[in-house]
Amino acid sequence: MSLDAVLAQIDKDLPAAAERLLDLLRIKSISTDPAFKSDCDAAADWLVADLQGLGIDAQKRPTPGRPMVVGHVGPENGKPHLLFYGHYDVQPVDPLNLWDRDPFDPAIEETEAGTVIRGRGAADDKGQLMTFVEAFRAWKEVNGEWPCRITFFFEGEEESGSPSLVPFMEEHAEELRADFAMICDTGMFQSRTPAITTMLRGLLGEELTITAPSKDLHSGMFGGIAMNPVRVLSRIIAALHDDQGRITVPGFYDGVPELSDELEAQWQGLAFDHAGFLGDVGLSQPAGEQDRTPLEMIWSRPTCEVNGIGGGYQGDGFKTVLPSQASAKISFRLVGDQDPLLIRENFRKMVEDMLPVDCTVEWKGHGASRASGTATDDPAFAKALKALSDEWNVPAAYIGCGGSIPIAGHFHSILGTPPMLIGFGKDDDQIHSPNEKYDMESFHKGIRSWARILDALT
Ligand code: BES
Ligand code: ZN
DSSP: OHHHHHHHHHHHHHHHHHHHHHHHHTSOOBSSSGGGHHHHHHHHHHHHHHHHHTTOEEEEEOOSSSOEEEEEESOOOSSOOEEEEEEOOBOOOOSGGGOSSOTTSOEEEEETTEEEEESTTTTTTHHHHHHHHHHHHHHHHHHSSOSSOEEEEEESOGGGTOTTHHHHHHHTHHHHOOSEEEEOOOBOBTTTBOEEEEEEOEEEEEEEEEEOSSSOEETTTSTTTSOOHHHHHHHHHHTTBOTTSOBOSTTTTTTOOOOOHHHHHHHHHHOOOHHHHHHTTTOOSOOSOTTSOHHIIIIISOEEEEEEEEESOOSSSOOOEEOSEEEEEEEEEEOTTOOHHHHHHHHHHHHHHHOOTTOEEEEEEEEEEOOEEOOOOSHHHHHHHHHHHHHHTSOOEEEEESSOOHHHHHIIIIIOOOEEEEOOBOTTSOTTSTTOEEEHHHHHHHHHHHHHHHHHHO
16 A cells, blocks of 8 residues: 555656756766765765755765765664665766767756666666665655665765775674665666676776886887887787687686576576677677676676776877887676685786786786675565566566676675665666666666565565
């Protein structure tokens, strides 16, 4: 009875909810760039004010990096204590020239595929975190009270490797411990099937700069005799995969499990359309390990990818230069029990062993998190799955995710709180890319989904 009223309230309030999201999207909370530090503060302040407006005891909590937002509300009434997590920080916007509008002047746009909310952070993760905030707003409006003990936990460093997260969680473990940690930062399966994500890959980020000559040189005067660091770097990068697509870092596959028969059967049942998935981005052939299925490649196998490479002249025109330095940013997605720190050590040693004379390498590490998985035997998972199926009129699925959300593993290891990952992103949301968007359908039905889940779990 009251669920129907909450759903009706959500429908009625949708335009106002979208306006609130646009407000939050206008804040340039890019966490990786120190130039946007005060914008991150502003986003945290915005969220604190919004939660306080709902009568929630919420505060901005300082860290050595970007602030956390923590809020508590609701009775300890024997119902599960639910924590809700999202991140208010966003990725940098470059390349800016590929955006069709200012990334921080968001708008609701009508497209051939439906209504979308366009702007940096629309899907990752401001639009998603507002789905549960809006669900609570409607719940409170209709019922006048909270269904259980609820904790809100918003982070502002997720996109930059969460450097302050573990110390904060350890220091505030008592305060943050809950029965379930609901994380809204993932997507649906093939953009149509609502899903609970039960596997996330870990991430190791490595940046290396190779220096050969002590200064940039004329490539005619010195070319042929001087060591070129771009050539050295290219040879190293080319050696990271063998002809079968396997990664050659020593010991890399230690701790990588084979897919269980049960998961293999379940994934086959999902009937993943890899041709469509690749076709949408102008590709046709899976390019990972040759003997693996497409779903394994994105969910359960580890990767090594070059995310950026630089050296020499990059401007317009042509310059005959033999550069002094070459650099690359390389990420490894990790699965199972792969140990990020051991892989870092082995990777660095492999590169250093390949360096010719006169070359030096400098290293910068960018986060190191393990893969994480969630057991789904607690009945709460089946209840949430049913709530999702009811809202979307499609049976919901348990899925994997190729991306990384380090906090999912930390909830488990630091707090003993099982994470439940539910999000409404779609494959074409262009997260981390120009023209990021969140479908109005994801936003609207996402809010409604949380109301149903709340009803089912309390
Ligand atoms: N929301 C994403 C994770 C994600 C990616 C979920 C793709 C579903 C599909 C998250 O914000 C993210 O991008 N995480 C980073 C982690 C990193 C910077 C430590 C990632 O996966 O690259
Ligand atoms: Zn995210």
